[in-house]
Amino acid sequence: MLSRTADHLYWMARYSERAENLARLLDVTYQMSLVPHDPETERNSWNAIIALNSLELAYSKRHDEVTASQVLHFMVRDETHPSSIYSCLRAARENAHAVRGTLTAEMWETINETWLQLRDQSFDEIYAGGVAAFFDWVKQRASLLRGAMFGTMLRDEAFQFIRLGALLERADNTARILDVKYHSLAGAQQSQGDDLVDANDFYHWGALLRSVSAFEVYRKVYRDVITPERVAELLILREDLPRALHSCMEGIVRILEKVRNSRSDETVRRAGQLFATLRYGRMDDIFARGLHAWLEDFINSIGDLGARISEDFLVGA
Amino acid sequence: MTTLFFDEMHDADAKTRPHYGPFETWARGLSPDVMVRKRAEADLAFRRLGITFAVYGEEAGTERLIPFDTIPRIIPNAEWKTLRAGLKQRVKALNMFLDDIYNGQDILRAGRIPAEEVLDNAQFRPEMRGFKVPNGIYAHIAGVDVVRAGAGEFYVLEDNLRVPSGVSYMLENRKMMMRLFPELFAHQKIAPVEHYPDLLLETLRAVAPAGVDDPTVVVMTPGAFNSAYFEHSFLAQQMGVELVEGRDLFIDHDAVYMRTTRGPKRVDVIYRRIDDDFLDPQVFRADSMLGVPGLLKAYRAGRVTLCNAIGTGVADDKSIYPYVGEMVRFYLGEEPILNNVPTWRCRDKDDLRYVLDHLPELVVKEVHGAGGYGMLVGPGASKAEIEQFRAVLVAHPDKYIAQPTLALSTCPTYVESGIAPRHIDLRPFVLSGKEVSLVPGGLTRVALREGSLVVNSSQGGGTKDTWVLENGHAEPHR
Numbered sequence: 001m002l003s004r005t006a007d008h009l010y011w012m013a014r015y016s017e018r019a020e021n022l023a024r025l026l027d028v029t030y031q032m033s034l035v036p037h038d039p040e041t042e043r044n045s046w047n048a049i050i051a052l053n054s055l056e057l058a059y060s061k062r063h064d065e066v067t068a069s070q071v072l073h074f075m076v077r078d079e080t081h082p083s084s085i086y087s088c089l090r091a092a093r094e095n096a097h098a099v100r101g102t103l104t105a106e107m108w109e110t111i112n113e114t115w116l117q118l119r120d121q122s123f124d125e126i127y128a129g130g131v132a133a134f135f136d137w138v139k140q141r142a143s144l145l146r147g148a149m150f151g152t153m154l155r156d157e158a159f160q161f162i163r164l165g166a167l168l169e170r171a172d173n174t175a176r177i178l179d180v181k182y183h184s185l186a187g188a189q190q191s192q193g194d195d196l197v198d199a200n201d202f203y204h205w206g207a208l209l210r211s212v213s214a215f216e217v218y219r220k221v222y223r224d225v226i227t228p229e230r231v232a233e234l235l236i237l238r239e240d241l242p243r244a245l246h247s248c249m250e251g252i253v254r255i256l257e258k259v260r261n262s263r264s265d266e267t268v269r270r271a272g273q274l275f276a277t278l279r280y281g282r283m284d285d286i287f288a289r290g291l292h293a294w295l296e297d298f299i300n301s302i303g304d305l306g307a308r309i310s311e312d313f314l315v316g317a
Numbered sequence: 318m319t320t321l322f323f324d325e326m327h328d329a330d331a332k333t334r335p336h337y338g339p340f341e342t343w344a345r346g347l348s349p350d351v352m353v354r355k356r357a358e359a360d361l362a363f364r365r366l367g368i369t370f371a372v373y374g375e376e377a378g379t380e381r382l383i384p385f386d387t388i389p390r391i392i393p394n395a396e397w398k399t400l401r402a403g404l405k406q407r408v409k410a411l412n413m414f415l416d417d418i419y420n421g422q423d424i425l426r427a428g429r430i431p432a433e434e435v436l437d438n439a440q441f442r443p444e445m446r447g448f449k450v451p452n453g454i455y456a457h458i459a460g461v462d463v464v465r466a467g468a469g470e471f472y473v474l475e476d477n478l479r480v481p482s483g484v485s486y487m488l489e490n491r492k493m494m495m496r497l498f499p500e501l502f503a504h505q506k507i508a509p510v511e512h513y514p515d516l517l518l519e520t521l522r523a524v525a526p527a528g529v530d531d532p533t534v535v536v537m538t539p540g541a542f543n544s545a546y547f548e549h550s551f552l553a554q555q556m557g558v559e560l561v562e563g564r565d566l567f568i569d570h571d572a573v574y575m576r577t578t579r580g581p582k583r584v585d586v587i588y589r590r591i592d593d594d595f596l597d598p599q600v601f602r603a604d605s606m607l608g609v610p611g612l613l614k615a616y617r618a619g620r621v622t623l624c625n626a627i628g629t630g631v632a633d634d635k636s637i638y639p640y641v642g643e644m645v646r647f648y649l650g651e652e653p654i655l656n657n658v659p660t661w662r663c664r665d666k667d668d669l670r671y672v673l674d675h676l677p678e679l680v681v682k683e684v685h686g687a688g689g690y691g692m693l694v695g696p697g698a699s700k701a702e703i704e705q706f707r708a709v710l711v712a713h714p715d716k717y718i719a720q721p722t723l724a725l726s727t728c729p730t731y732v733e734s735g736i737a738p739r740h741i742d743l744r745p746f747v748l749s750g751k752e753v754s755l756v757p758g759g760l761t762r763v764a765l766r767e768g769s770l771v772v773n774s775s776q777g778g779g780t781k782d783t784w785v786l787e788n789g790h791a792e793p794h795r
Binding site: 001002003004005006094097098099100101102105108109112113116157161259261262263313314315316 | 364365366540541550551553554559560561562564565575576577578579580
């Protein structure tokens with residue numbers, strides 16, 4: 001297929017996935033903030049969202065202080081920077097518009113209508129209606145798009161590049177959420193010098209799991225109390241959890257095998273190598289390396305894969 | 318009902334014409350609120366489908382719906398047969414004219430058209446001289462604008478041989494009518510138009526460079542911000558071919574390739590929806606970012622076919638228009654079936670004097686204009702507007718032609734105050750490949766403002782579904 005078409009599809013998928021993951025992350029942070037705790041902790045959790053997306057500078061240009069409503073406005077409806085949910089869904093729609101003929105009518109209509117509905121809502125309206133309801137709406141629209149895609153699209157290259165974009169973005173996002181939340185949560189726990197998971201911590205870990213729709217999954221898999229190590233294991237090494245890194249990488253490797261061309265051998269090799277660390281890796285080794293350092297490496301490898309995919313397939317000869 | 322205009326639905330005595338009979342019976346049985354609901358449903362569906370067009374001169378990225386009217390324009394079968402024959406004849410002659418002037422120039426040597434009218438025309442492309450295009454076809458897709466005047470007779474208003482648009486609306490309007498009112502289609506034989514994309518693909522494949530058995534066809538668009546982008550994308554999708562932009566293509570050894578995820582892929586036929594000027598920055602406008610450097614050379618080498626060919630604008634130019642009848646007689650030895658509108662060329666001193674004396678009755682158009690921009694409709698203009706235009710006309714007479722104001726026929730249309738007659742035209746799409754073909758019907762545009770004769774969507778026009786009624790027995794739709 002046309003490289004530019006593949007490029008638009010890939011970015012359409014990345015932006016949709018990013019918007020959804022942002023909604024998940026913000027939702028969790030917002031819900032955590034509803035549990036009574038000191039202002040310092042709350043500020044830290046909102047700060048973490050900004051740091052997670054490397055938006056410190058962009059945020060400080062627009063806001064003097066970090067409060068829930070200001071961060072929410074900045075991350076949800078601010079159209080002046082490219083990382084808000086609004087900007088992501090706009091970019092997803094623009095990319096889809098550029099190749100709408102490649103999408104099925106159901107997919108295009110879903111993306112277009114999502115955009116039309118979002119465009120007509122001010123932040124005040126969203127805030128008044130309850131941000132939780134808004135985040136649910138974002139997740140529902142993402143599910144609808146995914147459903148339309150799986151249910152209607154020919155399994156051709158267009159499909160593969162959409163999946164590739166979505167999986168790459170998801171792997172990146174899961175790694176980032178885990179990195180930021182793990183350290184703020186596990187760190188707080190240690191500083192209390194208490195190895196018991198108290199009710200508050202339970203709530204926080206539960207929220208993190210919910211942000212990747214893995215709360216019930218955790219229960220099912222471990223049938224035990226929530227510990228940070230197991231949460232990390234679940235989100236990194238499970239091959240059957242759709243938002244776990246292992247599962248994402250498996251999909252990426254499989255797709256790269258399908259779309260490979262004369263230039264992509266090195267990309268296929270690197271993806272396979274990264275996949276192997278998940279397929280055959282152990283949590284002990286990851287913790288020995290240091291979870292933060294390991295996740296940082298992983299995020300960089302995903303970035304490298306993205307650049308290589310772009311070079312091999314999307315820019316064109 | 319006024320008798321000044323020919324109305325498609327009612328005769329001079331306000332009686333319903335027979336071919337609208339079944340429609341009227343059906344419409345009378347419909348409660349008004351059903352119609353209101355259906356019209357809202359159509360609007361919503363068009364918006365959700367994103368069937369919009371971009372408006373130039375408004376905020377960037379502004380997308381608007383073209384208003385869709387639910388009362389169809391119906392053409393009786395016998396009238397369509399005449400129209401079809403006339404359109405085929407006309408487009409055949411126009412293609413022969415183009416082939417001639419870029420090669421032997423017989424018609425000029427025979428003195429049937431003044432040579433300077435053609436050779437000095439800004440739309441004449443010397444780059445096209447002396448090479449043969451496949452099948453001798455230049456205008457593969459023609460969107461001929463036809464109107465019906467006071468006594469019910471048809472006139473060709475413009476030939477549109479460059480990159481005519483609107484066919485996607487013809488198709489989507491039909492789809493919408495069938496979705497809103499399936500019962501209408503169950504009780505009458507309305508000729509289908511849905512096979513247009515198939516015919517188009519067949520036409521494009523038929524004109525591939527010699528020796529290419531299984532040609533790769535692409536649609537070339539200026540990009541997502543072009544006003545007709547929806548149509549470009551729609552046609553590519555319906556034909557199952559790639560929609561490319563200039564930057565997706567490159568030339569290697571006079572062959573055209575597109576950049577794909579699997580490497581370069583050869584392209585044989587380009588249905589380009591981009592003007593001549595922007596096709597190749599090496600030859601035409603150097604600042605064009607939309608084209609492909611070296612495309613003309615590949616084209617002249619016969620390695621790729623452009624549809625339409627470069628340089629077709631000379632045949633649909635308003636200053637050449639008066640000679641189309643001559644072309645039919647010269648090349649086909651036939652009398653033209655369809656009328657031309659009498660035309661005064663303002664570059665001619667006598668013609669200009671007549672035009673200046675009769676401005677309030679005339680329509681004055683820019684020779685190279687399109688889309689209803691920069692024209693004067695005398696009867697609808699204020700004194701000040703006429704005087705303003707007079708000054709422009711005196712200063713640049715060779716830029717304008719004038720025609721009598723045609724009493725464009727009307728068709729009942731939903732407007733704010735209810736149902737009222739509004740002026741319409743018709744754009745059938747004529748395809749020339751191995752043979753000349755067209756689907757029955759076309760795009761009917763309607764001027765929604767009361768009294769307005771300007772049907773262009775950029776000037777507040779809307780569209781209607783166009784029905785050609787079939788006779789008792791089915792016949793091939795060609």
